[in-house]
Amino acid sequence: MECPRCSVRIAEARAVCPRCQFSLTALTTAVGCDLFGIRRLTDEAHCLKLHESREIEALLEDFEQRFPQVFLTLYLGVLPTPFSVREVAFLLLNRGAFPTREHGRLNEYALALVIDPVARAASLMSGYALEKWLPERKLGGILRSIRTALWHGEYVAAVNSVIQGLEKHLRKAGRREDRRQVLPPPTEEFLSGAKFRLLSQSAMESLRASAEGQEYSKGGEMADEY
Amino acid sequence: MNIRMLRAFLRAGFHAFICGAFTAAVLVAQEDNPGKHEEALPLPPWPKEDTHALQAERSLWPEDFDPNEVIHSATTVLPEAKPTEDEVWSRFLPRGLFSGASAPKPAAVSGPLVEMPSDAWHACEEMPADTRLFDPQGLLSEIQAEDMRRLLSFHSGRAGVSAALVLVDARQKLPAGADLTHLAGGALARVPACIVVYPLGEPGRARVFFTQIVARTAEPSYLENLASTCIRESSENTDPVEQVQRFAIQLSIRLFWLERAYPSLQPAAATPPALPVPVPVPVPPPAKPEPTAAVPVTQEQPPLSEVTPFQTTPSLWSRMTASISQNKNAVYLGIGALVLAGLIAVGIVLLVRWRRRRLRQCVWILPDFPGPTAPRFGGPHCGASGAFIQYG
Numbered sequence: 001m002e003c004p005r006c007s008v009r010i011a012e013a014r015a016v017c018p019r020c021q022f023s024l025t026a027l028t029t030a031v032g033c034d035l036f037g038i039r040r041l042t043d044e045a046h047c048l049k050l051h052e053s054r055e056i057e058a059l060l061e062d063f064e065q066r067f068p069q070v071f072l073t074l075y076l077g078v079l080p081t082p083f084s085v086r087e088v089a090f091l092l093l094n095r096g097a098f099p100t101r102e103h104g105r106l107n108e109y110a111l112a113l114v115i116d117p118v119a120r121a122a123s124l125m126s127g128y129a130l131e132k133w134l135p136e137r138k139l140g141g142i143l144r145s146i147r148t149a150l151w152h153g154e155y156v157a158a159v160n161s162v163i164q165g166l167e168k169h170l171r172k173a174g175r176r177e178d179r180r181q182v183l184p185p186p187t188e189e190f191l192s193g194a195k196f197r198l199l200s201q202s203a204m205e206s207l208r209a210s211a212e213g214q215e216y217s218k219g220g221e222m223a224d225e226y
Numbered sequence: 227m228n229i230r231m232l233r234a235f236l237r238a239g240f241h242a243f244i245c246g247a248f249t250a251a252v253l254v255a256q257e258d259n260p261g262k263h264e265e266a267l268p269l270p271p272w273p274k275e276d277t278h279a280l281q282a283e284r285s286l287w288p289e290d291f292d293p294n295e296v297i298h299s300a301t302t303v304l305p306e307a308k309p310t311e312d313e314v315w316s317r318f319l320p321r322g323l324f325s326g327a328s329a330p331k332p333a334a335v336s337g338p339l340v341e342m343p344s345d346a347w348h349a350c351e352e353m354p355a356d357t358r359l360f361d362p363q364g365l366l367s368e369i370q371a372e373d374m375r376r377l378l379s380f381h382s383g384r385a386g387v388s389a390a391l392v393l394v395d396a397r398q399k400l401p402a403g404a405d406l407t408h409l410a411g412g413a414l415a416r417v418p419a420c421i422v423v424y425p426l427g428e429p430g431r432a433r434v435f436f437t438q439i440v441a442r443t444a445e446p447s448y449l450e451n452l453a454s455t456c457i458r459e460s461s462e463n464t465d466p467v468e469q470v471q472r473f474a475i476q477l478s479i480r481l482f483w484l485e486r487a488y489p490s491l492q493p494a495a496a497t498p499p500a501l502p503v504p505v506p507v508p509v510p511p512p513a514k515p516e517p518t519a520a521v522p523v524t525q526e527q528p529p530l531s532e533v534t535p536f537q538t539t540p541s542l543w544s545r546m547t548a549s550i551s552q553n554k555n556a557v558y559l560g561i562g563a564l565v566l567a568g569l570i571a572v573g574i575v576l577l578v579r580w581r582r583r584r585l586r587q588c589v590w591i592l593p594d595f596p597g598p599t600a601p602r603f604g605g606p607h608c609g610a611s612g613a614f615i616q617y618g
Binding site for chain 2: 003126
């Protein structure tokens with residue numbers, strides 16, 4: 001795997017990046033929040049139109065219905081300068097919560113697609129349970145297939161391609177069942193009533209404040225100040 | 227008063243009956259003998275003194291000439307079968323002179339083909355070397371044949387590729403052992419020439435032959451197009467004589483175009499051997515015409531190449547119908563293959579739709595997560611396994 005911050009290649013499991021001292025604890029300290037509620041779609045960059053948001057919501061809901069254990073979250077935001085899309089994806093998957101009423105979904109089966117329209121960067125990250133069927137090589141292929149759509153700002157087409165690529169690989173690993181035997185997905189009513197703090201503009205503001213107060217560099221010299 | 231009126235009435239009725247009976251009798255008599263009026267007005271006879279006086283004055287009347295006999299016989303002969311103008315003139319002029327455009331030949335009737343008379347074919351073989359129109363059966367009238375002969379001779383004098391026309395009747399064909407290289411004593415086989423066997427009235431059955439020097443120089447498709455064009459041009463008229471004239475004119479034009487397209491066939495470049503000296507008639511047909519140096523004729527290669535004109539038919543529809551009629555099995559096979567391919571395509575589309583519909587109704591359950599693994603970077607749920615791109 002690679003370090004989300006300095007992209008150094010690490011062969012074995014490490015709690016802290018040996019180069020930049022990156023870890024989840026340092027990241028949550030910098031953000032100032034230990035738990036986030038995750039929606040299917042978070043458009044902090046405000047780059048989606050209303051119908052595009054609805055279409056993406058429908059695509060993500062269909063994906064969740066076909067794979068009841070898995071959920072995919074899409075985060076569109078303009079990140080502060082020191083943070084990268086990989087760090088945000090890592091934070092969402094480890095400190096995010098996807099509230100459901102009927103049954104829970106483990107974050108190990110979660111996928112996060114983070115797009116920064118200004119930095120023109122995108123990251124697709126998966127939990128531990130999906131690493132076996134969605135290794136980094138396949139995720140990289142899926143991301144490369146949406147490069148043109150992202151460049152043109154066609155986010156609906158990009159999300160559709162990502163879902164198709166994910167389904168193609170997950171179908172091989174899954175067992176087909178009748179839909180009637182599976183519980184329906186969580187409703188919006190339940191999600192709105194959940195007592196989770198959303199990763200919204202306020203969280204981003206806290207990220208920016210922390211980044212402005214500290215001189216951050218990817219070299220890892222200031223990693224302890226998180 | 228009543229008796230008087232009755233008498234007058236009976237008298238009038240009697241008179242009316244008498245008049246009606248007479249009128250009916252006259253009408254019946256006229257209907258039974260219609261020439262009675264003509265006989266009632268005979269020509270005045272010549273008195274004998276007048277006839278003797280005319281003969282005595284040495285007039286044009288021959289001796290012992292009785293003008294009454296002539297007048298009497300003329301009155302009886304004239305209403306009978308009067309010879310037509312053509313029949314009258316045909317007593318003095320060669321056969322068929324007035325049987326051309328005014329009296330076209332009947333259209334060719336369908337029936338089995340018969341061979342051309344052998345003596346007619348032998349006549350073709352024995353014709354002079356400069357003959358270009360072979361019509362031994364006299365199918366064309368004298369004027370038409372002369373026009374055609376002049377046209378073909380003019381063409382042969384100007385063009386490098388001569389044109390020769392062998393006319394057969396509508397339902398005739400060449401004899402079994404006929405060899406076109408023996409035409410005109412074998413003279414046509416030694417020069418670049420185009421020989422057409424033309425059934426009068428059936429231009430579609432015309433067969434076009436080219437000598438080897440032409441067949442080797444020009445492309446087959448060009449020659450096929452030439453033959454097709456000539457046949458199409460002649461088919462635009464229904465009169466058999468007009469058809470053959472159109473065919474010959476178009477053939478001459480196309481042969482000139484052929485020389486332009488292939489300059490080696492032009493008279494100066496092709497260096498065709500000069501036409502042999504006209505052979506006096508009759509000439510015994512040579513058994514094996516000796517080929518000249520310009521046009522070597524070998525036993526393996528026939529001196530004439532036939533061009534089938536309908537390989538390139540003028541219109542797409544006729545080409546399609548001709549090819550369909552010739553290759554019915556292939557057409558049926560192709561149609562069957564198309565139908566099968568269409569059914570397969572429709573089946574594939576339906577199968578894909580059915581699979582998509584079924585996929586929408588199904589869910590996939592992934593295997594259970596075996597358990598917590600060694601966390602990476604302190605992440606309990608995700609170990610930063612993912613991908614990253616810059617698309618800007």
